[in-house]
Amino acid sequence: MQSYTKYFKSLHWLMAILMLGMLIVGWYMNDIATAPFKYELYGYHxxxxxxxxxxxxxxxVWRVSQPVKGHEGTVWQNRLATAAHLGLYAAMLAMPISGWFMSSAGGHAISFFGLFNVPLLDxxxxxxxxxxxxxxxxxxxxWGLIGLHVAGALYHHFVKKDSTLKRMLP
Ligand code: HEM
Ligand code: HEM
Structure with a gap:
């Protein structure tokens, strides 16, 4: 069974941590009332x-140019996994793009960690x-997709005992 390259695996785990952190911080910063901490969090978010x-x-781009084959489930499990992966990619695109739209429409600057300002969209x-x-x-x-995705990974590892999770581990 084909595995992922070490760079792709690193990117998967880095982005998994960033996405989970962003979901938690997004909700938290929305709820708290304490300025200026709230707006500092908005900036980092x-x-x-x-x-x-x-x-x-x-x-x-990388993923499309290097197809990875060899899912180990039944036909329907593999279809569900592929659909969940596509959904995760779509959500990872839709979240920042909608955020960019939101800030642009409100005329709020987006500072990239104080280095430069990201151009606002018209x-x-x-x-x-x-x-x-x-x-x-x-x-x-x-949240639902991540739940399904993690449940699938754990199911493969602990119930089916195949190499699905192992091929994403270092
Ligand atoms: C990349 C992944 C991102 C994730 C996972 C994410 C997640 C979230 C979440 C969960 C919330 C709370 C939503 C709510 O309960 O109303 C939130 C709020 C917010 N996000 Fe993001 N976000 C992302 C990217 C961005 C970007 C790129 C921007 C802007 C450039 C942005 C700007 C905002 C703002 C302004 C709010 C507050 C919205 C409000 O006041 O109702 N986000 N985000
Ligand atoms: C934290 C627990 C997580 C575990 C245990 C996990 C595990 C895995 C495993 C084992 C695969 C390979 C599946 C296969 O080859 O059939 C995979 C792929 C993938 N994961 Fe995760 N993951 C986690 C979190 C996340 C998060 C938070 C995201 C995004 C928000 C994410 C996005 C993806 C995507 C898009 C793929 C498909 C990669 C591709 O083939 O292009 N994962 N994950």
Whole structure:
């Protein structure tokens, strides 16, 4: 069975940590009322989100140019896994893009960790609310997809005892 390259595995785990962190920080920062800490978190959230956008674009191009074969489940399990993977890629794109739209529509600057400002998109103010809705709904869907994904990985490892999880480990 074909494995992933060590760079691809590193990118998977780095992005898994970043995405989980972003989901938790996103909800937390939305709930707290204490300025300026709240807005500091917004700044880090936005900068890290833009970094994720760059990473997911690199990862998608890389993945499409190097197909990985050899899922070990039944036909339907493999279809479900592939659908979940596509959903995860779509959500990893939709989250930062909707965030970028949101900030652009509101005219809020996006500083990339104080190094430079990310150019804002030419988006009408009215799209801000729509983007906010997308950001919130996709975040909820993402929790479901991650749950399914992790459950699948654990099922392969502990129940079927195959190498699905091992091929993503170092
Ligand atoms: C890359 C992955 C990202 C994830 C997983 C993520 C996740 C989240 C989550 C879970 C929330 C809370 C949603 C709610 O309960 O209303 C949130 C809020 C927010 N995010 Fe993100 N986000 C990402 C990227 C970005 C980017 C790139 C930006 C902007 C450049 C951004 C800007 C915001 C803002 C402004 C809010 C607050 C929205 C409000 O006030 O209702 N996010 N994010
Ligand atoms: C934290 C627990 C996680 C575990 C145990 C895990 C495990 C795995 C495993 C074993 C694979 C390989 C599946 C196969 O080859 O059939 C995989 C692939 C993948 N994982 Fe995760 N993962 C985790 C978190 C995440 C998170 C949080 C995301 C994104 C939000 C994610 C996105 C993906 C994607 C998109 C693939 C498909 C890679 C490809 O073939 O292009 N994973 N994961």
């Amino acid at each position: 936005k900068a890290t989100g833009m970094l994720i956008l760059v990473l997911v674009l690199i990862r998608s 988006v009408a103010k009215a799209y801000g609310e729509w983007a906010e809705e997308v950001h919130e709904v996709v975040a909820s869907i993402l």
